[in-house]
Amino acid sequence: MATGTEPQQNSGGVRARTRAAIAAPHLRTDRWWLAPAVTAAGLFAFVVYSTWRAFAGADYYAAPYVSPFYSPCLAQNCRTMHAGPNADLFGSWWGLSPAIIILIFPLGFRLTCYYYRKAYYRSFWASPPACAVAEPHAKYTGETRFPLILQNVHRYFFYAALLVAGVLTYDTVLSFRDTHYRWGHMGLGTLVFLVNIVLIWAYTVSCHSCRHIVGGKLKHFSRHPVRYRAWQFVGRLNARHMQLAWASLFSVWLADFYVYLVASGVFADPRFF
């Protein structure tokens, strides 16, 4: 009757005692499971592939191309890549594949990304599997406590991802060389790298943290016209964040796979000029 009715203190989700007595956990008739299933399959495939490639520690360089999984390469056991992204910060004690060092950053960026969070919370965690479909968990605290409270570090991964994207841009520039490191040449790999770097940047810049930093945090856009424009630009990209997340995931896979094929000699990079 009045505006303030106390919520009932009992648990049980949609089957809680006070709610409409409906036994089914959901009544959806559409194929609601399709999206999470496809998402799970896609992410799983990528994880399997990247685990294999990251631990392989081989076939990641075929002049002038360096796999994005291994760039920058920060240990002594890296292959020397002529003018390439080598920086021996870790020295000789690092015995594992050098990809492990650097992959932490793009992995962390994507793992804490607001889109990927949605994707894996839904598809792997089933929390919830789809809208208005009951989740199987008895308790839920979301991102209020450890470990999920760590999702809040997304912004720092964003800064790191900017650096990585910078290095990958450098790699793309290097791909305008031929196998003898002479400038002004292009091969099919150069195109793959170009597409990849554009998508990587688009995905990185379209990030929600970026949107916040460039302007979203402001109270008065009218006093910061340049940042307002930047915010609008990022906002337009941000609306496509999901598509960019998938596209750039695919392109980074393609770039690595391309390098693998060339480096392992399965395939010769067709040169344009």
Next chain:
Amino acid sequence: MSVVDRQEWDVVVVGAGGAGLRAAIEARERGARTAVICKSLFGKAHTVMAEGGIAAAMANANEHDTWQVHFRDTMRGGKFLNQWRMAELHAREAPDRVWELETWGALFDRTKDGRISQRNFGGHEYPRLAHVGDRTGLELIRTLQQKAVALQQQDFKETGDYESRLKVFQECTVTRVLKDGPRVSGVFAYERESGRFFVLEAPAVVVATGGIGKSFKVTSNSWEYTGDGHALALLAGAPLLNMEFVQFHPTGMVWPPSVKGILVTESVRGDGGVLRNSEGKRFMFDYVPDVFKEKYAESEEEGDRWYEDPEHNRRPPELLPRDEVARAINSEVKAGRGSPHGGVFLDVSTRMPAEVIRRRLPSMYHQFKELADVDITAEAMEVGPTCHYVMGGIAVDSDTAAARGVPGLFAAGEVAGGMHGSNRLGGNSLSDLLVFGRRAGWHAAEHAARQAGDRPAVDDAQADAASAEALRPFSAEAEAGADRTGEAGPPENPYTLHQELQQTMNDLVGIIRREGEMEQALEKLAELRVRARRAGVEGHRQFNPGWHLALDLRNMLLVSECVARAALERTESRGGHTREDHPTMDRRWRNANLLCALADPTGGLAATDPARGQIRLTRETTEPIRPDLLALFEKEELVKYLAEEELYE
């Protein structure tokens, strides 16, 4: 002995739309413990449907705008039948009421220099409507709702109880205003959710229940608009004023059938939309009445130039007051030049880029896309008249919003009469809500304070009678065989009765009226009244819509009779009242008010005795317009409206 729950309050506000909430906020801020009762959930009132804006002469868009110009436009729109003091207060106070909303968090669309943007609207000389896209009503209701919550938060800090000084009883319906002698003593209400009855005792009651549109078949009004406040006032002994004036908005949706009547905002025309008939002609140029000839464009070219350069051109006739446009559309359709679904075409798609349409008319775009599968950026809309607003209402004192003859009863908003005369201008209703909502709350609080030492008492017998009346539909079946009137018959389905009532009012007391038809309508209403006594319902009292409708029927029948009787009596055409048999405005009627009162002045249940008509009509002469206000008009204009003797007083 009455067993219903009772609570004591200082002021009870019936209705939580714009007027009700504004009244409640004012009363609470003036120290009165205030209860608000509304039929829907808090924040769902029909005010959310208002689209165009709030008319207020803030002069943000045109520096020449003043309250005097606004007053003039309002009087012209109402064909000089307005209660002029209300029109004056309204025009003077509207800007403050709008600015006040900003301090409560409202976010209107802005001008380039950061002030409140104002848009053009029919009948307004300057761009005057403060707006938020085309969802101004939502902004208004949400702002008032949030202000009410802010006050509750204050009370919580001070008393530990959110509802100690301002409480909303949502989803409750008031069926009777209770009285102690001549004075108001409280209200009798039921909870829709549980069907439980309760009484709120209060020396002051503000009625702010809105309109009567649900008595008509094609209407833009929601289910709540069953004329409850009008009926409550009548039953409490207060007269209703000029009920014959019902505004048919010219542009309602005509298709699909299930949404027929839903409003297409006037801003579509204010922003450049044009009306065309099936021959592609902009027919409004043929329908400019003499009194408006000098104010409106004579050619399409001039009309089109006005959007860009209003200083040097006259406005297109699509922006004539609503009554004129509604009649014009009606005539076109009758002449066989209508659209496939019986309306005319309203087109913005050829007038504005799609992007602009989506930005300026987002909810219209949405509404047509979702409900009619029509993309208004690509094709024309089909529109036709729909019952929209009742200018008539509870007769009130202009300054205090007090209902005549019942101390402690106040009325504000659509349910109050007088302000808009015979026809309301778009945008004037939201400002009306704020201006008179505040005044009603203010004077109700003062009235309650004055009664503090001698609070009127609630009479148990009245509460019992109200309770018996409300329970009647459950026993209707048992009584059906032996009806007290002796007219036995089968139990009636309230939904069927409602449909018949709507059809009757739509067909016989609709946009164009004829003497014979209205007499027929009165006969039909009498028949429906008899049958309504047998309206029975199944089930129990918990959230039972059939029961609720059966109770609302009493109000709709009362109000419909008022409309029909007053419309039959007024033998002229003016504003929202068009008589085919008296097609012109008659200056002798300019200063005539028609008042409806209950035929049985005891106001008891006997008043619903079906054998006789329930309404007695009286005619009174209006108070002469104050000379300084009259002086705002040119003499040449006044001679068109005023009777000889009024001019030379």
Next chain:
Amino acid sequence: MSSYEARFKVWRGDVEGGALRDFTVEVNDGEVVLDIIHRLQATQAPDLAVRWNCKAGKCGSCSAEINGRPRLMCMTRMSVFSREETITVTPMRTFPVIRDLVTDVGFNYQKAREVPAFVPPAGVGPGEYRMMQEDVDRSQEFRKCIECFLCQNTCHVVRDHEENKPAFAGPRFLMRIAELDMHPLDGAAETGLDRGRTAQDEHGLGYCNITKCCTEVCPEDIHITDNALIPMKERVVDRKYDPLVWLSSKIRRRTS
């Protein structure tokens, strides 16, 4: 294009229990689900409880679940279903049921009260407010909200976990906080009220795992997650989880 008989299952009952009831009912061209529910009331089940009001998607009263999906009944056209389909209509399943399709949405009104109201800026009188359109755009989007509570209903934080209700305001009211925090003239900060911090500490923003169902069901197409919830989470990061900010505030505290 004509009328046909459609099969409906409508949940009827109250807090004591209930079940899906079968109906066969006429459907005409251009109708929406609410029309059909009204036809049931008028012809077969006069006491079928349903909440509705404007019938034009502007008031947000007729929220329900149609074939398991949270929707407004007045904005769900019958033409989106095939004629063979059985259409299931149930009340919202997150709130206590009252009767048939009507639920007790008091939870939302409770939460509305817990969000501190707009604080008028000191020293700016009525009529003196100056705000630029680009500064009000963001909050205006959130003020399109018609309070249908479908987002509150679909949010798994409370839908699947009744025990979270006290701690979690829900998308509608976290968005309300965002609206006020982005209001160009809100003076809360000057009075010592940090809306971002309270969003996390008092209104349960951390419970949100941005799975976007609120955005998916919003009949007003408000980008609740992208434009309100995530920006609020970022504002919280500014205040609470940014080590640089934390460090500088430590230093400032020490020096002051």
